[in-house]
Amino acid sequence: MSKKEISRRTFLNYALMGTGGFLAAGMITPMVRMAIDPILKPKASGSEVAVGSVDDFGPEPKKVDFKINVVDGWHKAESTNVAWVRKLEDGSILALSPICKHLGCTVNFNDPSGKPNEYFCPCHEGRYAINGEVILNTPPTASLDMYKVTVKEGKVFLGEKEKNPRGGVKG
């Protein structure tokens, strides 16, 4: 026997706490696991979609819409994604996602409210240069995401979004 005996009342209190803890955990655990499932689900990988031939694109960014298959819970739908595609000086293709890196609004090229030859976000006046480089001292902290571009037989395929390695520029 240990030196410090616990009284009957303390023991019963501990037992009560243990039982209460078990009751609470037994009820809540399945519910919480269900609620946090989206965090733990593995991300689905996307496929590549053709958006046109290489010759369709020039130095001026062109807005293309392309259909992707989206699984949204119990809805399986075709959704339209938007990319601004331009041919770089070295002939490679750059496809930018128009989702502003600040708060997720949609940016527009040559917007009437913005400056010429720039992407402009109407929400908080974020600006990006022609290759998606964020213009310093505007709200966004990163450059516009790009789609993974593959060129097969003269056709441009867009894949998943990836980070734009270009840093910010002075505007």
Place this chain on the structure above:
Amino acid sequence: MAKIDKDATFVGDSRISAKRIPNVSPSYSEYPGKNEAFWPDFLLKEWMVAAVCLVGFLVLTVSHDPPLTARANPNDSSFTPYPDWYFLFLYQLLKYPWVAGKYVLLGILGVPGVAFTAMILAPWLDAGKERRAFRRPIATGLMFIALFCIFFLTWEADHHHTAQLAAKGPAAAAPAPADPNFKADGMWAAQTSCISCHGGNMEGGPAAPNLQKVGTNQKPEDIQKIITEGKGGMPPGMFKGSDEDLKKLVDYLASLK
């Protein structure tokens, strides 16, 4: 265990005392000064105030229909987001360069966080006994500054938003709501490829605009150009008929005002 009066009697085997307390209101003379009983004296006054407010509220709801814009279209890149008015000050705050960019944390957590924490902790930050507002100038002053900022930011946000809508032009400012009573011409019913996106009565859909009043802001030649060359998510060459039919369709669309 609570002590029990041995002589007390109970209702049956319950713990309810058999002795009934009389259910009578105290006389008004028992209330000192102009104090009132809650029921019915004061509650009547509260309900009269509530009645006045309810009338005003009902007049508001009858005279102003709740807004309902077009169905959500995640691909619409021209839509300018606008939060409900009571979040505008937070939304506007994030526009300023000193709380955006690399200082965005300051804007999202710093400024609002400090303000809200200060509100919750107000009883401990302003712990003096003095209750009158003008005798505790620091608390009152800070509150007035906060109020000024909230009003100013809300006004600024609304101002910016109005200016942006004006820059975009009237078409973007007020997307035409679909008219459920609109009946499309028989010619439209034949254009199955158009209907699949723009709807049987031109009401538009998740990926295509409402065409019920397309003639208001598009000239016939523009309409023809869109039909043949496509626009936005609309691919070119959707119209399969003869040039003559195309002309008829364009004229019909241009007449919709």
Place this chain on the structure above:
Amino acid sequence: MMQKMYDWVDERLNITPMWRDLADHEVPEHVNPAHHFSAFVYCFGGLTFFITVIQILSGMFLSMYYVPDIMNAYESVKYLQTEVAFGVIVRGMHHWGASLVIVMMFLHTLRVFFTGSYKKPRELNWVVGMLIFFVMLGLGFTGYLLPWDQTAYFATVVGVQIAESVPIIGPYLKYLLTGGDIFGALTLARFFAIHVFFLPAALLGLLAAHFIMIRVQGVSGPL
């Protein structure tokens, strides 16, 4: 007849003490707008509660027609607003009431602040009041999405994005709110659940605590 029914219940449950305590408690002169017109500032709390009651009732009735699914949410709101008799009024009550409840709560908070009523011994009630304020803002935020129209959708995208930019927990917070990679069916269902079950449950608990504390402590004295 009523008297007999009352006596019958009272004999079994001894309700008279509770009822007399509620009915006879003194309301002091300085909060009574009948004596001092300026005392109308003390009405804002009661009016907040009154509009909250309207919100709960109109919300219950709206849910008879509303369907929280991206394919049908907008259609069901449009239907109840255009086809159902008085639907536009009930939705209007819920829509405008949401704004009004924020206004009233704001005024009530300012009254409590400027009369110094949050000071000892009422600190806890102030904290509960602030929590009610946040729950109300949460109700406003989640309810705004439910009609699934353009303003709702894009305002909520921005709101969730703001939550996402909080460091460390931000991305998890975003997934908890949206329920998936994209902003769609799972998001709407979640917002519906939060708006209709989780936050109202929290609100009712906090309101009960708020009112019990007022009854226990009484209204703060005159300045």
